[in-house]
Amino acid sequence: MKKFALSALLVFATIATVAVIGAPAQASNNSGQGCLDPKNPRSFEASMKTRGEGTITTKDGRPLCSDATMVMQSFNVPDTWDKKGWNKTAIPQTSFAVKDFVFPGNKSNYTMTVKVDTPDACKHTQVDFYTEKGYDRIDTLTGDDARNVIGVLFAATEKCEEPTPEPKTIEVCRLEDKKYPVTIKEDEFDSTLYSKDAADCDETPVTPENPETPETPETPETPAELPKTGMTGALSGMIGAGALAGTGYQYTRSRRQSNK
DSSP, X not given: OOEEEXXXXXXXXXXXXXXXXXXXXXXXXXXXXXXXXXXXXXXXXXXXXXXTEEEEEEGGGOOBXXXXXXXXXXXXXXXXXXXXXXXXXXXXXXXXXXEEEEXXXXXXXXXXXXXXXXXXXXXXXXXXXXXXXXXXXXXXXSTTTTTEEEEEEEOOOSOOOOOOOOOOEEEEEXXXXXXXXXXXXXXXXXXTTEESOGGGGOOOOOOOSSOXXXXXXXXXXXXXXXXXXXXXXXXXXXXXXXXXXXXXXXXXXXXXXXXX
């Protein structure tokens, strides 16, 4: 189970409440005063005094037997955390960011500074060092002890800005020009300018006051002379031809008589 190394830390620059979750008491190493097991969280000592940045070294400055592949990880902490340390109000937590790094083996008195991204300063966060891969989610107070070197809770240092809600819009009929739909903000609605009834924008047919008298179709003109057809036409032709022939005969005959 995690124990508190410190009940609270004051981050003077931001006046933040910080609760430190220390690793279990350091156990003796199987190698005596020799090298330390790189997979044992008790082989390390770590601290975090600022949000998202920490230092890590080995116990008593002793070297690791080999390189250690480690993780620094930040978590989202519920807004309902009571800021009184590692308790049930601080869970469940979900992973925010992970920083993988290698702590070198066979080096005495070696210290590393590591940084990881954290949630916005208006959100609570926890930052941990692990000897192996971290966790996507933390649901219990002791669930990550097997890998945890140290975990630190950082309280939010400022108030989050409330997002400005988008204004609600509505579609209306604009009475001035009978246009629909017209989109306006709901708080701009004025019943003298708009209607929420689309039917108010329907166009009404206008009946003219003095309708024009429909035009009378023109009567076609009667031709001056009817066309000659049938027997009448044929007889007229024959009479005309006979008259011409008679005239010719009389003329010829009269000339002959005058020459006698």
